[in-house]
Amino acid sequence: xxxxxxxxxxxxxxxxxxxxxxxxxxxxxxxxxxxxxxxxxxxxxxxxxxxxxxxxxxxxxxxxxxxxxxxxxxxxxxxxxxxxxxxxxxxxxxxxxxxxxxxxxxxxxxxxxxxxxxxxxxxxxxxxxxxxxxxxxxxxxxxxxxxxxxxxxxxxxxxxxxxxxxxxxxxxxxxxxxxxxxxxxxxxxxxxxxxxxxxxxxxxxxxxxxxxxxxxxxxxxxxxxxxxxxxxxxxxxxxxxxxxxxxxxxxxxxxxxxxxxxxxxxxxxxxxxxxxxxxxxxxxxxxxxxxxxxxxxxxxxxxxxxxxxxxxxxxxxxxxxxxxxxxxxxxxxxxxxxxxxxxxxxxxxxxxxxxxxxxxxxxxxxxxxxxxxxxxxxxxx
Numbered sequence: 001x002x003x004x005x006x007x008x009x010x011x012x013x014x015x016x017x018x019x020x021x022x023x024x025x026x027x028x029x030x031x032x033x034x035x036x037x038x039x040x041x042x043x044x045x046x047x048x049x050x051x052x053x054x055x056x057x058x059x060x061x062x063x064x065x066x067x068x069x070x071x072x073x074x075x076x077x078x079x080x081x082x083x084x085x086x087x088x089x090x091x092x093x094x095x096x097x098x099x100x101x102x103x104x105x106x107x108x109x110x111x112x113x114x115x116x117x118x119x120x121x122x123x124x125x126x127x128x129x130x131x132x133x134x135x136x137x138x139x140x141x142x143x144x145x146x147x148x149x150x151x152x153x154x155x156x157x158x159x160x161x162x163x164x165x166x167x168x169x170x171x172x173x174x175x176x177x178x179x180x181x182x183x184x185x186x187x188x189x190x191x192x193x194x195x196x197x198x199x200x201x202x203x204x205x206x207x208x209x210x211x212x213x214x215x216x217x218x219x220x221x222x223x224x225x226x227x228x229x230x231x232x233x234x235x236x237x238x239x240x241x242x243x244x245x246x247x248x249x250x251x252x253x254x255x256x257x258x259x260x261x262x263x264x265x266x267x268x269x270x271x272x273x274x275x276x277x278x279x280x281x282x283x284x285x286x287x288x289x290x291x292x293x294x295x296x297x298x299x300x301x302x303x304x305x306x307x308x309x310x311x312x313x314x315x316x317x318x319x320x321x322x323x324x325x326x327x328x329x330x331x332x333x334x335x336x337x338x339x340x341x342x343x344x345x346x347x348x349x350x351x352x353x354x355x356x357x358x359x360x361x362x363x364x365x366x367x368x369x370x371x372x373x374x375x376x377x378x379x380x381x
Contacts, residue, residue: 019052024107026115032255035273037118040110041359049083049108051076056105058113061253061293062277065101069378076104079374083108088370089341089360092117093276096375097284097353102277104375110359116257116273117357120338123258123272126248127225128174128306128318129282130232130240132290133248135299139235142301145171149178152231155198156205164211170231172216173224174317179216180223181209188223193262200263201230218315222269225318226261229268240265252285252292254278270338276355279336279344283353286334287346307334307348324368327377341367350379 024046026032030039053067053076083091092111096104107113119126134140149168150156158166164179172178182188188204195203204223209215229240236243241258244266249256258272266272274282281292286306290298306317309332313322320337323330335345341358345368354375356367 019054021048021050023052023056023105024050024112026112030115032114032116032275033257035116035257036259037271037273040115040118040273043110043112043115045109046107046111049080049106050111051080051104051106053104055102058277060277062097062281063101065098065103067096067103067375067378071378075374075378079106079370082370082374088358088366089363090358091341091367091370092357092359093355094367094371094375095276095280095355096371097280098379099351102280107276111276111357113277114255114275116255116275116278118270118273118338118340118342119279119336120270120340120342122274122279122336122338122342122344123268123270124222124225124318125336125344126272126274126282127228127266127268129286129298130244130248131174131228132298132302132306133251134232134235134243135302136290136296137247140231142299145169145174149173149227149231150205152234153198153201154234156202160202161205162208162210164215165205165208167211167216168227170228173227175218176220176224176315177216177218178224178227179208179211180204180221181215181219182207188226191262193264195262196264197230197233200261201227220315222267225268226265229265233265249274249278251297252278252281254281276357279355279357280353283344283346283355287348287351287353307346309334309348324372326372327380329380331372331376331380335368337364337368339364341365343368343371345371347376350376352376352379 055064057064092109094106146169148166168178233240255278256274259267261267285292285297290300290303306319320335333345333347341360341364343356345354354371358367
């Protein structure tokens, strides 16, 4: 028995507190709430990567633990070596949560624990999460998903909109199949401050091609999530920005920066920046059926739609449903993905949430590949 205990200690002790350096923070004087995408590009790279298999408890609501399963040391060593060799391009952070606790945290280059990182199209996913919070609070209900978008917009002049616009439902906007088609590639993006809020959508609805069953096919766009955010701006007390600050980011202690569109509502195609720990909190809420730290944060019925794997692979409710390989096995994940290599991934079968951020040019999948190659296999049997 004594010999067995000594052997066990010899295995576990080297894994305890496997940490390099101090937890990196923004340079003194920089305001996290002003870390826009442009500001982040000016951050100096870290001299050395920070990593820990026993993350610090920062009192931010995240429960922490330790990554100490067999193979941990070798996995971290291989991850660092591949990152150093540039295999994942410009990796900024990786966080891993499992079974209720943050168990691995890594920052490199522009990564900072208190520095919001541009989320790119994860902003679309966060727009969906904002809607889930609104449903939980009773600002609208699940049946409203099948109501026309214009039924929520009292200022729209229906006599001037193109035929078929009245058939676009909130669910269409969540599925990227609204059918809106504009005369130029950047028609919506070129509209300025002279078209605030619902007036912006009046212009869109007047200038789209007629919406038909043929046009209501999947098309990845920032316009559809913008319709969702406009509805949030109408239904929520105050503005959509105030609702996000108070009821979405504020409720889980997220540290973030979220820009507005020229029309005055938060950007939805891209335009938000969140710390990696903050993105992790949203992923935790999703994988836990909308619950965060023991409270129902998001509508459970809405989250069930997000996590429904019967739909197969695709893009639903502004989440990507995909299968990936890890340790030779197909692993199902439901995630938010953004350009440049931003990932907020849930692995329902493993009860894992991973966040990876980067500032890659293209190579969007490489940060997730780092997680799949080195960390997820530790839990695949």
